[in-house]
Amino acid sequence: MNTLSYGLLALLSANSLSGYELTQNIKPLWRAGHSQIYPLLMSMEQQGYISYQLIEQSDKPDKKEYSITEAGLEQLRNWVETPAEPPVLRDELHFKLYSLWLSKPEEAKELLQKRAEFCKSELERYKVLLKANEVLRDERGETRELKATTFGRYLLIRKRVLDMESSIQFCEWALEELEPAK
């Protein structure tokens, strides 16, 4: 049970999902590919933390819908209580900024513009998630309090929105710094 396993349990504690759906849904929270996820699901299934049901689909290929078990929920509950490790950051942009004096002006500009674009498209995705979260909250008749399953996800998406907004602001500020007397 590594961190990614607990992450999968976290997602499954809110909804039953297939490996494919987990691969997509985890993207905004944690970088992981499907080649990591499928083996972990099989391992957790064998350990009894999750179970699956084969869903036959006529319009799409069949899928395995995974659900968290009581044992899995207990495992997750214990993990949630442990303190969160500091985030792992690995951003090439940091190195490229560090050696920016080696760049041509247009390249430096492009570097920041592309990052800004990336963050803006991410921001749009998060805004969609925020709306979906609101809809789900209303559907379930939940309010914004700790015990509501939509609440933590609301906080999380807001975090990502703030992160992206902050990154965009940095890029735009840096682009201004790049072109002084203009």
Next chain:
Amino acid sequence: MNTLSYGLLALLSANSLSGYELTQNIKPLWRAGHSQIYPLLMSMEQQGYISYQLIEQSDKPDKKEYSITEAGLEQLRNWVETPAEPPVLRDELHFKLYSLWLSKPEEAKELLQKRAEFCKSELERYKVLLKANEVLRDERGETRELKATTFGRYLLIRKRVLDMESSIQFCEWALEELEPAK
């Protein structure tokens, strides 16, 4: 030559540093331990991208001071021109927020408070770096423009400062959301 190798070149392009110093200096930019760094330095030395000088010290153990070579600088220049990959994010907090409904109120509070504390201590470190950068800039008689070696590092540290401030703001906002009617 992986990304970390280019990062080491980026640091060495500004200053000659030992493996130990590189291990410390890279921390705010990229998560890496000394066991990754020493082998890469040896490999890059063999490839001629860096060279070292044995510095005998009387107050501390001797060290190897690495410097970037012309070949290394050329290598770095080519890399800087290539677009930056999206950042890799792996933050346990995301998963713990997702499953926050499983937490007790005190635990949820502690989770956010501890992250806020971490970010505040990081912020202090960055503010120190910002002042050091200013001092260095003045020493070198540089201004805030692309060609100055201190400029990119100035942008970078400002980025980290903004990142930390944004994270702290999130934690404080979330803590308020956690305790409504009070």
Next chain:
DNA sequence: TTTTCATATGTCTACTTTTACATATATAAT
């Protein structure tokens, strides 16, 4: 009708990262 795309699940290899092991010098504190 063939190709492309989204869905869906898996494996394998190479590479990267983490953690522990290992050693050594010099200072400062107990």
Next chain:
DNA sequence: ATTATATATGTAAAAGTAGACATATGAAAA
């Protein structure tokens, strides 16, 4: 005197990750 800490450099094994390989269904587009 001993212990702890900061500096300094390395290695090895285990774990985790990325990218390619592999296959298959069904829908939509060319």
